[in-house]
Amino acid sequence: MARKSRRSYVVGVDLGGTKILTALINKKGEIVAQAKQATEAEMGPERVIARIAESVERVLRRADVVPERVLAIGVGAPGPLNPETGVILNAPNLPGWVDMPLAERLRDKTGLPVFVENDVNAGTYGEFKLGAGRDVSDLVGIFVGTGIGGGLILGGQLRSGFRHVAAEVGHMIIVADGPRCGCGACGCLEAVASRTAITRDLVAAIKAGRTSILTELAGDKLDDLTSGVLAEAVQRGDALTLEMLGWAQHYLGLAVASIVNLIDPEMVILGGGVVEALGEYFLAPVRETAFANLIAKHDLQRVKIVAAKLGDQAGVLGAAMLAVARVGKRK
Amino acid sequence: MARKSRRSYVVGVDLGGTKILTALINKKGEIVAQAKQATEAEMGPERVIARIAESVERVLRRADVVPERVLAIGVGAPGPLNPETGVILNAPNLPGWVDMPLAERLRDKTGLPVFVENDVNAGTYGEFKLGAGRDVSDLVGIFVGTGIGGGLILGGQLRSGFRHVAAEVGHMIIVADGPRCGCGACGCLEAVASRTAITRDLVAAIKAGRTSILTELAGDKLDDLTSGVLAEAVQRGDALTLEMLGWAQHYLGLAVASIVNLIDPEMVILGGGVVEALGEYFLAPVRETAFANLIAKHDLQRVKIVAAKLGDQAGVLGAAMLAVARVGKRK
Numbered sequence: 001m002a003r004k005s006r007r008s009y010v011v012g013v014d015l016g017g018t019k020i021l022t023a024l025i026n027k028k029g030e031i032v033a034q035a036k037q038a039t040e041a042e043m044g045p046e047r048v049i050a051r052i053a054e055s056v057e058r059v060l061r062r063a064d065v066v067p068e069r070v071l072a073i074g075v076g077a078p079g080p081l082n083p084e085t086g087v088i089l090n091a092p093n094l095p096g097w098v099d100m101p102l103a104e105r106l107r108d109k110t111g112l113p114v115f116v117e118n119d120v121n122a123g124t125y126g127e128f129k130l131g132a133g134r135d136v137s138d139l140v141g142i143f144v145g146t147g148i149g150g151g152l153i154l155g156g157q158l159r160s161g162f163r164h165v166a167a168e169v170g171h172m173i174i175v176a177d178g179p180r181c182g183c184g185a186c187g188c189l190e191a192v193a194s195r196t197a198i199t200r201d202l203v204a205a206i207k208a209g210r211t212s213i214l215t216e217l218a219g220d221k222l223d224d225l226t227s228g229v230l231a232e233a234v235q236r237g238d239a240l241t242l243e244m245l246g247w248a249q250h251y252l253g254l255a256v257a258s259i260v261n262l263i264d265p266e267m268v269i270l271g272g273g274v275v276e277a278l279g280e281y282f283l284a285p286v287r288e289t290a291f292a293n294l295i296a297k298h299d300l301q302r303v304k305i306v307a308a309k310l311g312d313q314a315g316v317l318g319a320a321m322l323a324v325a326r327v328g329k330r331k
Numbered sequence: 332m333a334r335k336s337r338r339s340y341v342v343g344v345d346l347g348g349t350k351i352l353t354a355l356i357n358k359k360g361e362i363v364a365q366a367k368q369a370t371e372a373e374m375g376p377e378r379v380i381a382r383i384a385e386s387v388e389r390v391l392r393r394a395d396v397v398p399e400r401v402l403a404i405g406v407g408a409p410g411p412l413n414p415e416t417g418v419i420l421n422a423p424n425l426p427g428w429v430d431m432p433l434a435e436r437l438r439d440k441t442g443l444p445v446f447v448e449n450d451v452n453a454g455t456y457g458e459f460k461l462g463a464g465r466d467v468s469d470l471v472g473i474f475v476g477t478g479i480g481g482g483l484i485l486g487g488q489l490r491s492g493f494r495h496v497a498a499e500v501g502h503m504i505i506v507a508d509g510p511r512c513g514c515g516a517c518g519c520l521e522a523v524a525s526r527t528a529i530t531r532d533l534v535a536a537i538k539a540g541r542t543s544i545l546t547e548l549a550g551d552k553l554d555d556l557t558s559g560v561l562a563e564a565v566q567r568g569d570a571l572t573l574e575m576l577g578w579a580q581h582y583l584g585l586a587v588a589s590i591v592n593l594i595d596p597e598m599v600i601l602g603g604g605v606v607e608a609l610g611e612y613f614l615a616p617v618r619e620t621a622f623a624n625l626i627a628k629h630d631l632q633r634v635k636i637v638a639a640k641l642g643d644q645a646g647v648l649g650a651a652m653l654a655v656a657r658v659g660k661r662k
Contacts, residue, residue, distance in 0.1 A: 080627055089629060138493050152594075154485065161595025162469050163634070165627035172589040173624065175507045176523075176582060185588070185624040192507075254504045257516070259593065261499040263483075264492025293504065293516040296411055296496035298420060303494070 007071040009063075011056050011112075012320030014119060014312075015048075015077045017041055017093030022055035023316040024063050024070075029130045031313065033063035044096045053109040072113040074323030076122030076315045077102060083160055086116040113330070115323040117158070119315055121167060123308075124151025125158050126318025127269050131309040136266040140259055141308070142169050143272035144252070145227075147182070148190040152263070158322065170194065174255050189255045193248040195274050199225045201244050212240040227277035234278060248274075249282065253289020260303055261295050271308025283307055338402040340394075342387050342443075343651030345450060345643075346379075346408045348372055348424030353386035354647040355394050355401075360461045362644065364394035375427045384440040403444040405654030407453030407646045408433060414491055417447040444661070446654040448489070450646055452498060454639075455482020456489050457649025458600050462640040467597040471590055472639070473500050474603035475583070476558075478513070479521040483594070489653065501525065503589060505582050520586045524579040526605055530556045532575050543571040558608035565609060579605075580613065584620020591634055592626050602639025614638055 014021040023034040035058045078091040086103020103114040124141030133139045137156040143149045150169030152159040159166050170190035171183055178187030191197055206212055213236050217229050233241035256268050287305040345352040354365040366389045409422040417434020434445040455472030464470045468487040474480045481500030483490040490497050501521035502514055509518030522528055537543055544567050548560050564572035587599050606613055618636040
């Protein structure tokens with residue numbers, strides 16, 4: 001009993017294709033130390049796993065906490081993966097990661113229980129436990145960046161899905177036979193409302209002769225617009241940017257309506273770089289379109305469509321909180 | 332204890348706008364007596380509730396079972412409704428039904444516990460307990476008729492939703508800014524793949540000069556094609572009917588892909604008049620399109636996309652089985 005109560009910390013890791021974020025979190029869900037380092041994915045899985053283990057050591061050292069006081073490590077990782085076994089089936093952004101038993105390898109290196117979950121699921125769980133969704137038990141997370149990912153919390157539980165691939169919000173088909181998506185299908189939400197889609201349409205319009213302040217703001221990086229540059233173009237009232245963002249907002253609103261019509265959650269949380277950079281300006285029209293397209297008009301005001309609160313920290317916090325939930329179940 | 336075991340029957344009621352189906356069901360989930368009668372909705376709610384109570388008496392009399400041997404009555408009713416209170420908020424097909432406490436009224440008339448659920452949810456629950464979904468705990472039901480309705484079973488439980496309006500599969504938006512739906516939105520699945528949508532497009536094509544055997548088969552009822560007439564036109568190889576059904580199958584396939592990408596269930600069950608009349612001929616292309624548009628290609632063969640098995644009896648069976656589940660919880 002005395003021993004158990006000593007384990008009052010948990011580590012969260014957000015494993016991305018370019019960087020690893022690691023945080024030591026206390027019982028209150030506060031980050032007490034964190035580390036950020038390059039993934040060095042090109043060096044292969046063993047190197048990446050060693051770097052994760054190093055980053056765990058680093059946050060412990062920074063907070064002057066011994067490993068014996070850590071309950072578990074939670075890792076948010078790119079999928080598809082199996083959260084029950086902690087095996088990553090394959091990860092397009094991480095060369096060589098095929099059927100990689102990440103949980104087992106990291107457990108062997110650290111001596112701590114390790115739990116692995118899809119990174120966007122982890123981020124959604126973070127918002128549920130410590131962010132915008134703290135007071136609800138039923139929510140859908142939608143994160144808009146270069147792609148669009150999501151997570152489902154139903155009845156206070158993360159829904160992983162039968163094949164552990166639930167919540168692929170970005171691959172709901174919204175524009176049948178529309179623009180080709182990276183996944184091969186046509187008209188997926190990601191193909192019409194991600195930053196990649198917005199950029200594609202902006203570049204095409206500019207090439208077709210439309211003028212935009214973006215040519216000045218982005219210089220030769222027009223093909224790789226950041227959310228910050230888009231936000232600046234909006235602030236300057238750039239008509240073309242407003243038009244293209246308007247389409248993304250329209251399609252996101254229709255997707256939110258579809259999701260609410262299907263799942264009827266209490267809350268939809270929108271996050272990711274585009275939403276963070278533009279805030280309520282971006283969110284308000286999405287909410288309006290969603291409400292206009294809901295089938296059940298009663299109790300409309302009870303459906304909350306809100307911005308994420310945790311930003312980049314959603315992943316490490318969620319991965320850590322999931323580890324706490326799962327180590328509890330295992331006992 | 333002796334008394335409890337005597338209550339080995341349950342009554343299921345499927346309340347529709349034109350007819351009331353009622354069945355007495357034994358412990359094995361078998362129908363031992365049934366009744367079918369006109370709803371007489373135009374006579375108002377009190378009359379309809381009296382007719383439901385009569386139909387309950389009738390099935391008991393037919394099976395020579397006394398009310399003391401009945402555990403509960405389950406009613407599948409048009410929504411929106413509150414399954415916790417048994418109050419129907421409003422029902423467009425039932426004039427005068429606004430905030431109608433159906434469970435309470437029917438309990439007063441019969442002396443039995445009454446549970447009310449959305450009719451399509453009840454049908455899905457019937458398929459889950461006694462039909463195509465018997466062996467799974469995680470499924471989505473899609474029923475294609477004049478409209479398109481659905482139901483969600485997640486982790487062996489019916490998902491009613493936060494506002495009790497979940498599973499409105501027909502109002503997922505598949506063709507953004509597409510044909511206007513009865514609900515007011517554009518491009519809902521129901522607006523492009525229901526029998527109503529198929530009929531609309533067939534009539535428009537015929538008016539525009541396309542030829543079809545339907546003008547012969549349906550006579551002056553071209554605006555109100557039955558699933559049986561559509562099936563006959565298919566059997567006779569009618570090119571226009573095949574073309575329009577092909578579009579409905581395409582959109583249904585995309586909707587199934589969207590749903591599986593979002594929820595990742597073990598099974599999708601397709602039912603309703605159109606699916607029943609055309610069977611595997613209708614289902615195979617829907618399945619093919621769905622598989623082609625799933626984002627997670629691994630374990631594809633584990634996702635079952637199958638036809639409903641219970642036909643018209645899904646509703647009464649599901650309503651009855653839900654009543655069994657709920658009376659158990661209440662104790």
